Amino acid sequence: MTRPIVWASGILISAVLSATSASEQVAALFGLGAPREKALSAAGAENGSRIVVSADLRGHFVVHPTLDGKRVRMLVDTGASFVALSHEDARLAGISVSARDYTRPISTANGIVAAASVRLAEVKVGDIAVRGVEALVLPPGKLGTSLLGMSFLKRLGGFEIAQGRLILKG
Helix, strand or coil, rough: CHHHHHHHHHHHHHHHHHHHHHHHHHHHCCCCCCCCHHHHHCCCCEEEEEEECCCCCCCCCCCCEEEECCCCCEEEECCCEEEEHHHHHHCCCCCCCHHCCCCCHHHHCCCEEEEEEEEEEEEEEEEEEEEEEEEECCCCCCCCCECCCHHHHHHCCEEECCCCCCEECC
16 A cells, blocks of 8 residues: 555656756746846845845745855755755765764654754855855755755845845845
8 A cells, every 4th residue: 555655756756856947947948037047146245245046936946055165956945944955965065974873853844854963164155155054964865955044044144035036145
């Protein structure tokens, strides 16, 4: 009985992930939304840099920060207490965790998961860099998209959402 449910869940998740990237490409093709790299713009401000991120077609703010010099796709999530990395994105960024490192229980939308605590030397979005950012790495298969959470956002000069845009202030 559980195999069909697991199989159906896998198909649903794959369809959603495929539709997300396809919808962004179609929107860019017809000029309905800017491609991800063009949606991110930096402008100098008296108090520091400002990064403006346009919402995607689903209303989400997707950024491609560098983590310790490696670029990763992340969803900006003000509801996430920490930067949360999928195991796969952590590996791409050169962060190595083993099975014994997953000792910190965290509450997610899918229940309690044991995560590994790490500290990122630098998280950089456009011209805004934050050093020494606390982050969590989730076990393989437990997080589809890495999250740029409050352990990064609260260290900015501020952030706001207005007219379908997220403004990060350095």
